[in-house]
Amino acid sequence: MKVVVVGGGPAGLYLAILLRKADPGIDVTVLERNAPDATFGFGVVFSEETLGSLRDADPETHLAITDTFARWNRVDIRYRDGLLRSRGHSFSAIARKRLLELLHERCYALGAELRFGVEVDAVPEADLVVAADGANSFVRRQGDFGTVVEPEGSKYVWFGSDLVFDAFTFVFRETEHGLFNVHAYPYDEHMSTFIVECAEPVWRRAGLDSMDEDESRAFCERLFANDLRGRELFTNRSLWLDFPKVTNRVWHDGRVVLVGDAAHTAHFSIGSGTKLAMEDSIALAQGLVRRGWDVDAALVDYELERGPVVERTQAAASESAAYFRRVGSYTHLEPAQFAFNLLTRSGRITHASLSIRDPDFTRAVDSWLGGAEISPPPMFAPLELGGVRFPDRVSFALSGFVAVSPEGRITPETPTIDDWTPPGDGLVVLQLGHAGRRGACRPRFEGIDLPLRDGWPLVSASAVAYGPFSAVPAVLDGAGMTALRESFVRAARRAHELGVAVLELDLAHGYLLGSFLSPLTNPDDDPLRFPLEVVSAVRGVWPRCLAARLSVTDWHPRGNSVDDGIAISRALRDAGIDLIHVEAGQTVHDDKPEYRRGFLTALSDRLRNEARVATMVGGYLTTSDEANTIVGAGRADLCIVHLPRAPLDPEPLEPSNSLLLAGETA
Amino acid sequence: MRIGVGLPTTTPGADGALVLDWARRADAGPFSSLAVLDRVVYDSFEPFAALAAAAGVTERVRLATMIAIGPIRPPVLLAKQAASLNSLSRGRFTLGLGLGARRDDYERSGVALRGRGRKLSEQLALIRGELNGLEVLVGGGSGPAFARMARYADGYAHGGGPPRAFASAAGRAVAAWNDLGRPGQPALWGQGYFALGDVERGNDYLRDYYAFTGPFAEQIVAANLTSGRAIKDFVRGYEEAGCDELVLFPTASSLSQLERLEEALA
Numbered sequence: 001m002k003v004v005v006v007g008g009g010p011a012g013l014y015l016a017i018l019l020r021k022a023d024p025g026i027d028v029t030v031l032e033r034n035a036p037d038a039t040f041g042f043g044v045v046f047s048e049e050t051l052g053s054l055r056d057a058d059p060e061t062h063l064a065i066t067d068t069f070a071r072w073n074r075v076d077i078r079y080r081d082g083l084l085r086s087r088g089h090s091f092s093a094i095a096r097k098r099l100l101e102l103l104h105e106r107c108y109a110l111g112a113e114l115r116f117g118v119e120v121d122a123v124p125e126a127d128l129v130v131a132a133d134g135a136n137s138f139v140r141r142q143g144d145f146g147t148v149v150e151p152e153g154s155k156y157v158w159f160g161s162d163l164v165f166d167a168f169t170f171v172f173r174e175t176e177h178g179l180f181n182v183h184a185y186p187y188d189e190h191m192s193t194f195i196v197e198c199a200e201p202v203w204r205r206a207g208l209d210s211m212d213e214d215e216s217r218a219f220c221e222r223l224f225a226n227d228l229r230g231r232e233l234f235t236n237r238s239l240w241l242d243f244p245k246v247t248n249r250v251w252h253d254g255r256v257v258l259v260g261d262a263a264h265t266a267h268f269s270i271g272s273g274t275k276l277a278m279e280d281s282i283a284l285a286q287g288l289v290r291r292g293w294d295v296d297a298a299l300v301d302y303e304l305e306r307g308p309v310v311e312r313t314q315a316a317a318s319e320s321a322a323y324f325r326r327v328g329s330y331t332h333l334e335p336a337q338f339a340f341n342l343l344t345r346s347g348r349i350t351h352a353s354l355s356i357r358d359p360d361f362t363r364a365v366d367s368w369l370g371g372a373e374i375s376p377p378p379m380f381a382p383l384e385l386g387g388v389r390f391p392d393r394v395s396f397a398l399s400g401f402v403a404v405s406p407e408g409r410i411t412p413e414t415p416t417i418d419d420w421t422p423p424g425d426g427l428v429v430l431q432l433g434h435a436g437r438r439g440a441c442r443p444r445f446e447g448i449d450l451p452l453r454d455g456w457p458l459v460s461a462s463a464v465a466y467g468p469f470s471a472v473p474a475v476l477d478g479a480g481m482t483a484l485r486e487s488f489v490r491a492a493r494r495a496h497e498l499g500v501a502v503l504e505l506d507l508a509h510g511y512l513l514g515s516f517l518s519p520l521t522n523p524d525d526d527p528l529r530f531p532l533e534v535v536s537a538v539r540g541v542w543p544r545c546l547a548a549r550l551s552v553t554d555w556h557p558r559g560n561s562v563d564d565g566i567a568i569s570r571a572l573r574d575a576g577i578d579l580i581h582v583e584a585g586q587t588v589h590d591d592k593p594e595y596r597r598g599f600l601t602a603l604s605d606r607l608r609n610e611a612r613v614a615t616m617v618g619g620y621l622t623t624s625d626e627a628n629t630i631v632g633a634g635r636a637d638l639c640i641v642h643l644p645r646a647p648l649d650p651e652p653l654e655p656s657n658s659l660l661l662a663g664e665t666a
Numbered sequence: 667m668r669i670g671v672g673l674p675t676t677t678p679g680a681d682g683a684l685v686l687d688w689a690r691r692a693d694a695g696p697f698s699s700l701a702v703l704d705r706v707v708y709d710s711f712e713p714f715a716a717l718a719a720a721a722g723v724t725e726r727v728r729l730a731t732m733i734a735i736g737p738i739r740p741p742v743l744l745a746k747q748a749a750s751l752n753s754l755s756r757g758r759f760t761l762g763l764g765l766g767a768r769r770d771d772y773e774r775s776g777v778a779l780r781g782r783g784r785k786l787s788e789q790l791a792l793i794r795g796e797l798n799g800l801e802v803l804v805g806g807g808s809g810p811a812f813a814r815m816a817r818y819a820d821g822y823a824h825g826g827g828p829p830r831a832f833a834s835a836a837g838r839a840v841a842a843w844n845d846l847g848r849p850g851q852p853a854l855w856g857q858g859y860f861a862l863g864d865v866e867r868g869n870d871y872l873r874d875y876y877a878f879t880g881p882f883a884e885q886i887v888a889a890n891l892t893s894g895r896a897i898k899d900f901v902r903g904y905e906e907a908g909c910d911e912l913v914l915f916p917t918a919s920s921l922s923q924l925e926r927l928e929e930a931l932a
Contacts, residue, residue, distance in 0.1 A: 144880070249882075303885065401847075590784060593842070595809055596834075596838055
C-alpha cells in the first residue's frame with residue numbers, strides 16, 4: 001500500500017510516523033514544499049490532555065517532545081495597572097522548528113520517505129493521499145469537500161521574544177487608537193511566542209495598515225516595552241493577518257483525506273490547532289489499522305470520530321475569537337470580573353470547573369461580587385437596581401404577559417391588568433404589554449399565532465398580518481397612540497397600588513410596541529419616537545425599577561441587527577429604563593432564529609457591555625453553573641433559569657415485599 | 667421511552683403483502699408505532715396510502731409519517747388526507763411533516779423549491795387550525811424549522827444520527843418551545859436504521875437511498891445498527907438523551923428483520 005502525504009507539518013509527519021510504526025510494509029512519502037530547516041512561526045502550545053494521547057500513540061515521539069517542553073500551569077493577566085493570576089491550567093509548548101526536527105528524525109528512523117522542496121501541482125497517485133498542506137490546502141482545492149473559509153476574530157501578528165515568560169500571559173493595553181492585546185507564552189529556555197492582536201479599526205487608526213514588517217515590530221516593541229522588560233521582539237514573516245476559519249462538509253473524497261488545518265482550523269486564541277492536527281493523525285492511523293487497511297472504511301471511521309470533537313473545539317474557538325474582537329468593550333469591567341470573563345470566554349471553562357482548577361480565583365470573584373471575604377457564588381450576590389433590592393440574581397417571579405387592556409390580550413386566557421393579582425411572596429416582575437397584531441389568538445397549548453375564529457380587531461404599526469391566516473391589523477393612529485400611552489400609564493399606577501417591585505414594558509417579539517421598533521413592521525423614519533413616548537410617560541408615574549423586554553435583533557436580513565438593538569437599548573436607557581430583558585426575533589413570522597442552549601447570552605453580553613445597561617437573560621439556561629458564570633463574567637445581571645424536574649423528587653417504587661422483610665427483622 | 671418500527675415501504679423488493687404482514691406482526695409485538703418515510707423519486711410506497719392500508723390491519727399501534735414532505739402536497743388535500751387517516755385509524759395517526767432533503771422530489775412534483783419553508787408554515791397553520799386532536803410533529807434542523815415546530819406542532823421529529831446529535835437537536839427544540847412561550851414540553855421522536863442479518867443488502871440500500879448526499883452516505887451506512895448489541899446501546903443512548911419515541915427503520919425487505927428486532931429488544 002502506498003500513502004502520499006502532502007505537507008510536512010506536524011499532522012503530516014506524525015501520520016507518517018504512525019503508519020510506518022503500525023506496518024513497516026506501508027510505503028509512506030511526505031512531500032514538503034520548503035527546505036527541512038525552514039520554518040515559520042515560533043512556538044506551538046499544547047494542553048495536557050493531548051500529551052496523553054501522544055504517549056499512547058507513540059511513546060518515543062512523546063518522550064522526545066516532552067523532554068524539550070516548556071511547561072507551566074499559570075495564566076497571567078496584565079490588565080490596567082495590575083497583574084492577575086490564575087493557577088491550575090496545564091500547558092506546555094515547544095519551538096515549532098524543534099518539533100519538526102524531532103518528527104523528521106523519527107520519520108527517518110521508521111523509514112518514511114521525506115522529500116523537501118517539492119511543489120505539488122497535481123493530486124499524487126497513491127492508494128491514499130493525505131492533504132496535510134494547511135489552511136490554504138492545494139490538494140483540498142482539487143476535490144469536492146464543501147469547503148468554507150471565512151475570516152474570524154481580529155487582526156493579529158506573530159513575533160518571537162527573548163523574554164522568557166513564566167506563564168501564559170495576556171496583556172491588555174489601552175492606546176489612543178483603541179485596545180491592543182497580547183498572547184504570550186514560553187516555548188523553550190530562551191524564547192517566547194508573542195502574538196499581538198487588535199480590532200481592525202484600531203489597526204487602521206494606529207497606521208499599522210501602511211507599516212512594513214520592521215516598523216510594526218518597532219511599534220509593538222514600544223507599545224509593550226514594560227511587559228517585555230526591555231527585551232526585543234523578533235520577526236519571521238511577521239505580517240498582520242486575518243485568521244481563516246476553515247470548515248469542510250466532508251473530509252474525504254475518494255482516496256483523498258484532509259487532516260489538520262486543511263480539514264479545520266481553530267482560532268489561535270485557544271491554542272488547539274496543533275493538538276487537533278496531531279489527534280487527527282492518531283485517529284486516521286488507528287482507523288486504518290482497525291479496518292485492516294481498508295481505506296474507504298477507515299476514512300468513514302476517521303470522519304465520524306473526529307467530526308464531533310472538531311465541531312466542539314471550533315465552536316469554542318469561534319467564541320474566543322469573537323471575544324477578542326470585542327474585548328475593547330470590556331475595559332470598563334473591574335479586574336476580577338474582567339479576568340473571569342476572559343477565562344470563561346470560550347464556554348469551555350465555567351464557574352464550576354474553574355472552582356476545581358483554581359478555587360482561590362473563583363473565591364476572589366465571588367468575594368468581589370458578594371462584598372464579603374467569604375461570599376456565595378455569583379448568582380447569590382444581591383443587586384440594587386432602580387431602587388429595588390434583588391436578594392439574588394435568579395429568584396424573582398415573572399408574571400407572564402399581562403395586557404394593558406382587553407383588546408391587548410394575546411389569547412382569551414391572557415390576564416389584563418384589571419384582573420391580574422400578584423403571586424404570593426417574593427419579588428415580582430410584572431410584564432406589561434399589548435399584543436398588537438399577535439392578539440386574538442387561540443390558547444397557547446394548541447399552538448402559537450393561531451387566530452381565533454371570531455377574534456377582536458387588531459392594531460399595529462403597519463397594516464400587515466403577522467402569520468398565515470392572521471387578521472390584518474389597523475394602523476394605530478394618533479388617537480390610538482394617545483389612548484395606548486394612557487393605558488400603559490394607568491396600568492403602571494395600578495401596578496404600584498398592587499405593590500409590584502419591577503415593571504417591565506414589552507417592546508419585544510413583534511407585539512404592539514415592538515412593532516414600532518423594527519423597519520420590518522414600521523416604515524416611519526423615527527421608529528423610536530412612539531415607544532420612547534410610552535416609556536417616558538410610564539417613567540413619570542413609576543418610581544421603582546423599570547425594565548423593557550426587547551428583541552435585540554430581528555434575526556432577519558432587512559430587520560434590526562444587534563448593532564441596531566444596542567442603539568435602541570442606549571435610547572431606552574437614556575429614557576429611564578433600568579433593565580433590559582434580552583430577547584431576540586419573533587418581530588416577524590418568518591425570521592431565522594438560532595436556537596441553542598444559552599442562545600441569548602451572547603446578545604446580553606454585547607448589550608450590557610456596549611450599551612452599558614443592566615440586563616436580564618433567559619434563553620433556556622438550565623443549571624446554576626450557567627447563571628454563576630454569566631453573572632460572574634458580567635454577561636448579564638439577572639438570569640432566568642429553567643430548572644428541570646429535581647431527580648431527588650421520590651418516584652413511587654413498585655410494590656415490594658417490604659412487609660415480609662419487616663416481619664423478619666421483627 | 668417507547669419504541670416504534672418503520673414499515674418497509676422504501677426498501678428494495680418490498681411488496682404490498684409484506685407491508686401488511688409487517689404491520690400485523692408489529693401490532694402484535696412490542697412496538698408502539700409504525701412509521702413511514704417519504705420519497706417521490708424513489709421506488710417506494712406513497713406514505714398515506716401505506717398507512718391507510720396498515721390502519722385496516724392493525725388495532726393498537728400509532729401510525730406515523732416520519733416525516734412526509736409537506737410542501738409538495740396541496741395543503742387542503744393534505745389536511746383532508748390526515749383527517750381521513752386519523753379517522754380510519756380511530757385516532758391513531760401522527761402527522762410528521764418536514765421540508766424533505768431532495769431537490770428532485772420537488773422538481774418531479776412540479777413544486778418550486780423556493781418558498782418551501784413558508785408553504786410548510788401555511789400548511790401547519792391550516793392543519794392546526796382545522797383539525798382538532800391530531801398529533802403533529804415537525805422535522806428539520808434549522809432555526810426556522812425549530813420555530814415552526816414550537817409554533818404549530820406537538821413535538822419534534824429528528825432526522826437520525828447518534829444519541830449525541832439527537833440530544834443536541836432536542837435541546838434546541840426545547841429552547842425554541844420555551845422561546846415561543848408554549849406551555850409544557852415538546853414530544854421528542856428519534857429514528858435509526860437497522861439490519862439484523864442481510865447486512866450487506868441493508869447497507870447497499872442505504873448507500874443507494876442516500877446517494878444524493880455524496881460521501882456522507884457512507885457515514886449513514888456506518889451508523890446502520892447491525893447487531894443486537896448495537897441496537898441495545900442505541901436504545902439506551904436515546905433514552906438517556908430524553909427521547910420519547912424511537913423509531914427503528916428496516917433496511918431490508920424481509921419479515922425476519924422484524925422478528926430479529928423483537929428478539930434484540932426482548
